[in-house]
Amino acid sequence: MQKTAIVTGITGQDGAYLAQLLLAKNYKVYGTARRSSVDNMQRLKHLGIGDQVEVIGMELMEPSNIQSVIAAIKPDEFYNLAAQSFVAASFEQPLYTAEVDALAVTRILESLRLSSPKTRFYQASTSEMFGQVRAIPQNEDTPFHPRSPYAVAKLYAHHITINYRESYGMYACSGILFNHESPLRGSEFVTRKITRGLAAIKCGKQDRIELGNMDAKRDWGFAGDYVAGMWSMLQQKEADDYVLATGDTHTVREFAVLAAKHLGVNLEWRGEGVNETGIDSATGKVWIAINPKYYRPAEVNLLIGDPSKAKTKLNWNPSVRFEQLVQMMMEADLAAEEKNTEKKTTNMAA
Ligand code: NDP
Ligand code: GDR
DSSP, rough: OOOOOOOTTTTTTHHHHHHHHHHHHEEEEEEEEEEOOOOHHHHHTTTTOOTTTTEEETHHHHHHHHHHHHHHOOEEEEEEEOSSSHHHHHHHHHHHHIIIIIIIIHHHHHHHHHHHTTTTTEEEGGGGOSOOOOSSOOOOOSSOOOOOOHHHHHHHHHHHHHHHHHHHOEEEEEEEOOOEEOTTTTSSSHHOOOOOOHHHTTTOOSSSSESTTTTEOOEEEEEEHHHHHHHHTTTTTOOOOOOOSOOOOOHHHHHHHHHHTTTTTTTTSSSOOGGGGEEEETOOEEEEEEEEEGGGSSSSBBBOOHHHHHHHHOOOOOOOHHHHHHHHHHHHHHHHHHHHHHHHHHHHOO
C-alpha cells in the first residue's frame, strides 16, 4: 500500500528536498504551509515537483490547524521541519521562536498521541543545541549548552520528543543535524549570502558583501544527503536519536575564499576584527567587509559533528564534501545571476 507522509515546512530548503526523496519512494506527500501573500512554492518548482505535493494550510501557532490535519490524514510518517530557523532572528523574536520551535512540537505530539499514535514522528533538532561546546567533536552523548533563543527552543523540542517516546511508546525520533546547505538555502544564511553576493559582485550588480563573525566554524554538508538520513531514522525497528554531520569544520572566511576561487578571484585579508576586509589580490577591490550588526549577542564558535552512530546504524554517509558543496552553490548562483543579466539586456534591447 502507498505510504503517506506529512512534511511541515514544505516551502523551506529541507521540505523541498525531503518531498523529492519521498516522491521518488512513491509516497503520497502532504506538505504543510502557512498562508503567504506571495507564491512561495519556488523550491518545489525548482525541483520539478510543484504539482506532485498536496499542499495543505497549517500555521504552527494554531493548535486547531494541527489537530484537524493530523486527524484527517493519520499519516504513516510525520516530518516536523517547520520552524523559525534563523538563529539571529531568534534574538529579536524570542517568544515567537519559542511558540513555533518549542511549544508547537508538543501540540503536534499531543495531536498524534490522541488521533494517530502509530504515526512515526521526526523532529528537526540541531547542532545549535551544543552551543558552547563541551566536547570536540559532538555526538549524541555530548552535553548541551544552547546559546540563542532558537537553540533553547529546539532543546525543549528535542526533550519533549524523547519524552513522548518514553512515556507513550510513540515512534518519535530527533535528528541532531549539523548545518546543511544547497543552492536552495535561504539567502540570509551565511553560505548562500556569500555565494549570491559574490555572483552579484562579479556581474557588477553589487559593490561588496557585509558579514559578521568570520572566525565562526561550522560543519557544513549538503541538504540532499541529510534528508535521506531523516527518512532512514523513521525506517528502523526502534526509534532513536542520531547526529548527522560530515565530521569536517571550516571558518566562514574559508568558505568565502573557496567560493571566490571558483570565480577566479584570489581573496586576501587585510586588517582585523571590524576592520578586516577581503580584497581581490589582482585589483585591490574590497569584496568583503565587516558590519558589526551581523555579530550575535552570544555566538557558537565551533561545531564539528561525529556521525559514527548514523554511519553504523543507518548506513548513512554524506556524499558531498565541503569543496564540492561550495562549488555547487557558487556555480548555481553565478549561473542564475548571469541569466538575470542576459534577460535584462534582452529586454532593454527589445
Ligand atoms: P527553512 O527556514 O528553509 O524553512 C523553514 C520552514 O518553516 C518554511 O517552510 C517556513 O515557512 C516554515 N515556518 C516557519 N514558521 C512557521 C509557522 N509559524 N507556521 C508554519 N510554518 C512555518 O529551514 P530549513 O529547511 O533549512 O530547515 C528545516 C528544519 O530543520 C528547521 O526546523 C530548522 O530549524 C532545522 N535545522 C536546519 C538545519 C540546516 O542547516 N538547514 C540544521 C539543523 C536543523 P515560510 O516559507 O512561510 O517561511
Ligand atoms: P547558523 O547559520 O546560525 O549556524 O544556523 P548561519 O549561516 O546563519 O550562521 C553561521 C555562522 O556564520 C556567522 N556569520 C554570519 N551569519 C549570517 N547569517 N550572516 C552573516 O552576515 C554572517 N557573518 C558571519 C554566524 O555568526 C554563525 O556563526 C543554521 C540554521 O540553519 C539553523 O536553523 C540550524 O539549526 C543550524 O544552522 C544548524
